[in-house]
Amino acid sequence: MRAGAHTDYGSLTILLPQPGSGGLQIFTPEGEWRExxxxxxxxxxxxxxxxxxxxxxxxxxxxxxxxNADGSAVRRQSLAFFHQPNWHAEIACLESCLAPGEKPLYEPVLSGPYLMSKFQATVKPAA
Known part of the structure; x- marks a missing residue:
């Protein structure tokens, strides 16, 4: 395992995988991992x-x-850009994404503190 199952914290991630760099898998709605x-x-x-x-x-x-899909020691190479909105940007449901009478699924958050809370949740507490 090179990176366990996770979602990215920001708004979007842009990857440019290099040829021969396999191993990226997504979890499908059917409940399967797909290369x-x-x-x-x-x-x-x-x-x-x-x-x-x-x-x-x-x-x-x-x-x-x-x-590590093929079991080899070949390194995976991928250029990654993680887009994170400005630190103080409020992230709240866009009105255009609500059907009439529908309520937002999430409370508004600030971009930076949200990101930090996600990072802190992945850190193992000191013994």
Whole structure:
């Protein structure tokens, strides 16, 4: 396992996997892990948690992981850009993402403190 199952915390992630860099998998609605093969010159875009909050889950975070698929010691290479809105930006459901009478699924959060809370939740407490 190179990176366990997770969703990205920000709004979106843009990846440019390099040829031969396999192992990226997404979890499908059918409950299966599916390989995302690198396509030369193509980007992979992951929706993150903040985008899901903005869109009231119309666009959902992509549960994904990175595995050592072929069992080899070949390193995975991928250029990544993680988009995080400005620190003090309020992330609240966009009105255009609410059907008449529908309520937001999430309370508003501030981008930076939300990101820090996610990081802190992944840190193992000191013994």
């Amino acid at each position: 995302v093969p690198p396509v030369p010159g193509a980007f992979v875009i992951n929706i993150g948690d903040l985008m899901a909050r903005w869109t009231n889950d119309r666009w959902v975070s992509t549960l994904h992981r990175v595995v």
